[in-house]
Amino acid sequence: MNDATHAHAEPGHGHDEAPHFTRRGYVIGFLLSVVLTAVPFWLVMTGALQNPQATAIVIVAFAAVQIVVHTIFFLHVNTRAEGGWTLMAYVFTAVIVLIVLAGSLWIMYHLNTNMMPVAEMGAQP
Numbered sequence: 001m002n003d004a005t006h007a008h009a010e011p012g013h014g015h016d017e018a019p020h021f022t023r024r025g026y027v028i029g030f031l032l033s034v035v036l037t038a039v040p041f042w043l044v045m046t047g048a049l050q051n052p053q054a055t056a057i058v059i060v061a062f063a064a065v066q067i068v069v070h071t072i073f074f075l076h077v078n079t080r081a082e083g084g085w086t087l088m089a090y091v092f093t094a095v096i097v098l099i100v101l102a103g104s105l106w107i108m109y110h111l112n113t114n115m116m117p118v119a120e121m122g123a124q125p
Helices: 003-007 023-046 052-073 081-114
Strands: none
Touching: 023 052
């Protein structure tokens, strides 16, 4: 078969659409995942960072990197898979999740600061 035969192949059969992933790629992803899990665990268990806020920031940063590692090495989301539509759907989902989280935190903060204390409710005539 020549390349012209493959040009009209049915979509979904993977002819030159998605990259071929190897065992080496899975091992690299696994090792990165282990490191990205072990380092925050070590930080918390040893108390290496004295500041709890700094520890939380480092853990969130490692979690974000781990999401990217899992997306690339295990979910195979990249610009080449399905013409980039998989990546676009993933980015859209991430934006929606960030909007929901930011909006929820904003609402909770403002509800907390604008609520009237319970002690003052009984003191009004």
